Amino acid sequence: MAEEAVLSYLEQNQQISDSGQFAAERGIDHNEIVNVIKSLHGFRYVDAEDIKRETWVLTDEGKTYAAAGSPEVQLFLAIPPEGISREELQKKLDPSAFKIGCAQAAKNKWVEMGKQVISRKVQHVDDRVKDLLLQIQEGKVISADDIKALKARKLIVPQTWKGYSVKKGPNYAPKRKKVVTDLTRDNLQSGEWKESEFKEYNYSAKGQPLECGNLHPLLKVRYQLKKIFLSMGFEEMPTNNFVESSFWNFDALFQPQQHPARDSHDTFFLNAPKTTKELPEDYVQRVKQVHESGGYGSRGYNYDWKRDEANKNLLRTHTTAVSSRMLYLLAQKPFSPKKYFSIDRVFRNEAVDRTHLAEFHQIEGLVCDRGLTLCDLIGVLHDFFSRMGMTKLRFKPAYNPYTEPSMEIFSYHEGFKKWVEVGNSGMFRPEMLLPMGLPEDVRVIAWGLSLERPTMILYGIDNIRDLFGHKVDLGLIKKNSICRLGID
C-alpha cells in the first residue's frame, strides 16, 4: 500500500518534499514509507534525498500519561467533592501517580492538602499535559514553553528524525516490476521471468567458493613431464622397488666400493632385509673383474672388490639403479634400441633443510642405441629442456663415476638473472655397459634432475616442506594452478 501511495503520488506530482508529512497525511507508518523509498531507490524507480529534523518523542512515562492522563488529573478526579482522607486517596492510586499527582496538583493549586482531608480547590480541571503529549505523539508542533516544561518532567526527549524528499528516478514506473535474483524453475516455468526484473549483480564480489577435489602440485608437474617424455618417444621404466642391493645401485655402475656416496652418512642401509639373496653370478664376476683389474680397455680401480659390500641392501639413492637393471636385461636379448624414462622416489641419508629432504623424486631419461655421440646427448637435452621452457643452456664438465663425459646442465633463468644448475648428464662408461654384455658400439646417453627443484622454481616456492610431505598446507594444494609445462 505504501509503495503504491508513493509511486502513484509521483505520477501526478513533481515530488514528495517530506516523507514524514506524506506518511502522516495518509495515516501510514513512516517506517514503512522509509523502507519502500529505500527499496525503490535501490532499483532507481525514485531518487531520494535525506532530510533530517530534530523532533521530540515521548518517554515511557510520557506514553503512560498520554494514554491514562497526567497523574495530577488522575489525583484530582479521585478526590470526591466532599474530600477524602490521605490514606483513602492513597489506596485509590498507584504510588508514583499519587506522589507526582500530589506535587503537581498542589503546585497548580487544584487541591487543598489539609491535615485530615484532601479536598478540591477548583471544580473543574483540563488535562493539558495529556493533550500536549498527544499532540507531540502525532508530530504536531507545540510552544517552546510547553516543550521546556515537559522536558523538565522527563516526559519527552529529543530525537533526530530522518526522512526523505523523493522525486522520480530514471527507472520510474507507476507500478514496480517484480524483482528476482535468479532464474528459477518456478519463474521459468510460470513465464513470470518475462515480467521480472533481475536485481543488479554485484560485480565487485567473488563468486561462491566451490567444494572440489584437487591433484597434488608436484604430481601435476610429474604428469606434464611424463607427457614430455612420451611425446619424445620415451618409455617408462618400472621403478616400484625402493629396496635395492648395493650391487645394482653402485657396483654395476662402476662406482668403487670406497666411494664416499657409499658411506653410511649418505645412504640408508637396511637392517631388514639386510642383504640381497641373489645376483646374476657370471655378471657379478665380470663386474668384480672390471673394478679390480679393468678389462674392456680399462685399467680398473686396482682394489680388492668385496662381495659382502655388494650384497648390502639399501634404499636406492638414484633411479639409475633401475636403469642398470633395465640395461642388463636388454643385454640378455638381441639388441634393440631403447629410450627410457622414469620419475620416482629416491632416498639420501643427508641433513634436511629448506631445499633438501631425505627423499625426493628423480627424473631420469636415457637413450640406448648404436653409435650415439656426445652431440646426440646435447641434442636430446636441448630438445627436452626446451620443452620445459629452458632454451638457454650451457654445459660444464663434471665428475661422475659411471659417466664419461659427464656434464652438469645449466639454464639461464630470466627471473633470477643468472645461470642455475638444472641437471646432470653423461654417457655411461664402457666399464659399466660392456660387462653387462651390450655390443661394443652400443652407447647410452642419460640425464637426471630432481622433480622438486623445477617445481619450486615454477610455483615460486622456496621451502621444500611447503611442497612435499605432511606439513604441506592443504589450502595451498587447493589453490595451486594448473601446470602448463610442455605447452607454453
Add this chain to the structure above:
Amino acid sequence: MPTVSVGRDRLYAALKRQYSQEEFEDLCFSYGIELDDVTTEKAIVRKEKHLEEESDEDEEVIFKIEVPANRYDLLCLEGLAQALRVFCETQEIPAYRLADISKDSMLKMHVKPETSLIRPYIVCAILRGLKFDKARYNSFIDLQDKLHQNICRRRTLVAIGTHDLDTLEGPFTYEALPPSSINFTPLKQEKSFRADELMEFYKSDLKLKKFLHIIEDSPVFPVIYDRKRTVLSLPPIINGAHSAITLETKNVFIECTATDLTKAKIVLNTMVTTFSEYCENQFVIEPVEVISSDGKSNIYPDLSVYNMEVSLSYITGLIGVPLEAEEVTGLLNRMQLSARKSVSDNKQCNIVVSVPPTRSDILHPCDVMEDVAIAYGFNAVKDKAIEDNKGSKRLAASLTLLPLNELSDLIRNEVATSGFTEVLTFILCSYKENFSMLNREDDKSTAVIIGNPRSSDFEAVRTSLMPGMLKTVAHNKDHAKPIKIFEVGDIALLDDTKDVGARNCRQLGALYCGANAGFEIIHGLVDRIMEKTGISFVSPGDGTGYYIERSDEPEFLPGRQARIICRGKHIGTFGIVHPQVLNNFDIPDPCSFVELNIESFL
C-alpha cells in the same frame, strides 16, 4: 665434491694474469671446476664466531673452488694453477722425473713383517732443495688435509707423514709394535708419551680423536723409526715432534702408509709432483727404496707414464664432431695429456696418449675422449648439435605405456573428481608411527627397517599410507572441515620371493575428517572406486566381484570397520580411525580411513 680454498691474488699471480671475476668463472666453468664462494679469511672467522664486523678493505680475498672428486691433482693452488696454465697454453706439460742416483745411495725403508697385521703398505719419496714460504707451507699442509679427507677416506686407506729429512738419519724401518713399547714426543707436544697413553690422551682431541679407531683395537701399532730409533710417525695418528717440517726445511721426506697400495701410490705422486715445482731442480723427485721383509725391493715414487692408444675414430665417433688427429693431440695437450698421432698397419689413425702420474683418473679411452670434448668445449659441441638438429627425432622410438603407473594416474583422477584433495607424504617414517601409534604390533614380517637413520623420522619404510595421512591432518588442524584427502603411492613389504627380499605395493589411501567420522562417505568412495574400475558389488562369498565384511583391525574402531574382498582377495580395509590412534597423532576430530592395494585392478 671437494672444495679448495686459495688466495685470489696468489692464484692470479700463479696464472700470470689478472681476471675479472666473471672471466675467471667462465674459465672454471669450461674446465669443469666451479668458483663456489668468494670470501676472506677474516670473514670466515667472523662467520664462525657469529660476529658482525665491517670488513677491512685490505683483507685477502679467498676463492673457494669446487673440483671434481677424482682430480686429486687439483686439491691445492699449485695443482690448480698448473692445470689452468696448461689449459690456457701458457705452460708446457711438465715432465716429472726421478733424480738420477744410484741404487746404493738411495735412502732405504725396511718393512717389518708385523706391519701386515695392521697397515701393510708404505711408499716414500724425497723432495730436495724445497723453498718454503708461509703460503707454500700452508698449501703443503692443506693438501695433506684434503687428501686425507678425500682419497684417503679419513686416513683409513692412506695416511701421509712429512718430515724434515735433515733431522733424521737413514735407513728407516717401518714396524708394527705393541703400543706399550713405543715412546716418543708427538707433534705439538712437549713431553714424551707411551703410544697407549697417547691414544687415551687424544680421546679429548677434537681433530685427532676421529682417527683413533683405525688402530685402537690392534695389538700392534704401526710406527716408523730412523737409524737412531727416532720415531718419525705413528701412522695414521700423528708424526713425531722431532722431524717436524718448518719454514726453514729444505729437504722433505714423505711417507704414505696404507691399507690400499694403489691409493698410496696416487697420494704420494700427488704430493711430490705438485710440490716438485718448488724444488731446486724443478719437477725432479728423489726416489726411496722400500725393501719388504722377504727382500723384495721397490723404488718409489712410481712416476712411470701410462701409454694408452686410442683410435681417432673412437674419439670423434663418441663426440659426434669430426676432428683431425692434429686437432685432437692439441686439445689433449691442453688437458695435460701428451699425445701424438700414430698410424697403424691397417691405416687406422691412432692417438697415443701418455697419461702422467698426476692423472690417475684416466682409466679408459673414454676418459681421453672426455678430455678432448672438454678442451674442444661442451658448448661448442652444443652449437654443432643444434645446427645438426640432433634432437630426439633421430633416435629410435620404443613406446609402450607402463600399466601400473597409467592405472595409478587414472585412479588418482577419479578420486580427485570425487571431491578429494591429493597429498604426497614421505615414504620414510618413525618406527613408532608405523606400529605402536597405529595400535599395531610389529611381528617383524612386514617392515623394511633402516640400519643407520640420521633421526627417528627415518627409521622404517612405511607399510601403510596411514601414518603420513594422519600426520597431514594433524598439521592442518585449522583447515576448514570436512577434510577429504587421498594419496596413491608405494609402500614396501618384506618378501622372500624377491632377490632383494622386499617389494613395493601400490596403495590408495583416502581419509575423511569432520564433525562426524563420515564412515559412510569413505564406504561410498570404496563403492565408487569399484564402480569406476568395473568391479560389481556381489554377495559375500561370490568371487566375481567385491563385497565387504566385518574386520577386526586395531587401528580402527571395533564394529565400524570392514575389509574389502575383491574377486576373493582381501585388498584393503576401511573404518573409523580408533580414538586412541587419533589421540596418538594429536587429532581432535573424528576420521574415517580406507587403504587398498590397486595392483589387483590391473
